[in-house]
Amino acid sequence: MNAMVSPPLSPQKDEFHSQLDLYRKTFPYRPDYLGMHNPYDKTVIRSPDDYDRYLREKLYHDLCERAAVQELHRRTTKYFRFFLLFAAALTLFFCLVVLPAAGSSSQSTGYNLGYQSGYDAGRASVRSSGASSGSSSGSSSGISSPTKLPASAQLPSDQNKTTTVYITATGHKYHRYSCSYLANSCYSISLSDAVNSGYGPCSRCKPPT
Numbered sequence: 001m002n003a004m005v006s007p008p009l010s011p012q013k014d015e016f017h018s019q020l021d022l023y024r025k026t027f028p029y030r031p032d033y034l035g036m037h038n039p040y041d042k043t044v045i046r047s048p049d050d051y052d053r054y055l056r057e058k059l060y061h062d063l064c065e066r067a068a069v070q071e072l073h074r075r076t077t078k079y080f081r082f083f084l085l086f087a088a089a090l091t092l093f094f095c096l097v098v099l100p101a102a103g104s105s106s107q108s109t110g111y112n113l114g115y116q117s118g119y120d121a122g123r124a125s126v127r128s129s130g131a132s133s134g135s136s137s138g139s140s141s142g143i144s145s146p147t148k149l150p151a152s153a154q155l156p157s158d159q160n161k162t163t164t165v166y167i168t169a170t171g172h173k174y175h176r177y178s179c180s181y182l183a184n185s186c187y188s189i190s191l192s193d194a195v196n197s198g199y200g201p202c203s204r205c206k207p208p209t
Contacts, residue, residue: 023058029051041057164189164190164191165189165194167194169184169185170185174191174202175207178205181204195209
């Protein structure tokens with residue numbers, strides 16, 4: 001009897017008697033059922049009433065089984081809908097909050113890096129240009145309008161006094177270090193170089209010849 005295939009159940013839960021009549025028509029009583037065990041209450045079928053009680057219990061079992069399947073389906077559908085709503089809300093939050101914040105942070109970081117890089121490059125360029133300009137200006141200024149060095153830096157040693165003379169930036173004479181003509185510019189040079197370059201001795205300070 002366990003191999004009996006149950007007929008389709010009505011969707012109406014309150015039609016128990018209609019379902020029972022369907023079971024009675026589908027599984028009519030037969031004498032060979034006598035002596036078999038009822039699997040639901042563990043009794044022995046000894047009469048048509050016992051068999052009818054077996055059909056009632058089978059119908060009740062099938063109805064409970066159907067209700068359990070429906071409840072499982074309802075809960076599964078409920079949880080699945082909840083999961084879909086949660087996934088949709090999470091996706092919406094990610095698109096509206098996380099992505100714009102990440103993009104803004106990346107943009108700010110890129111701007112700061114670009115600003116700092118440009119600032120450093122500009123600063124290095126200005127430094128290089130300033131150094132080059134200062135060097136050129138200093139060199140030009142030093143050549144065109146040299147200034148007299150301090151006496152402590154220009155004063156030759158006793159050993160070289162007789163062989164070292166001094167010239168100016170524009171004159172054609174060589175002088176002693178104490179000569180007043182050296183007030184504006186003063187360059188040290190050896191006596192032989194001064195003579196070879198065409199310089200003559202100063203008539204005022206009378207340097208060595």
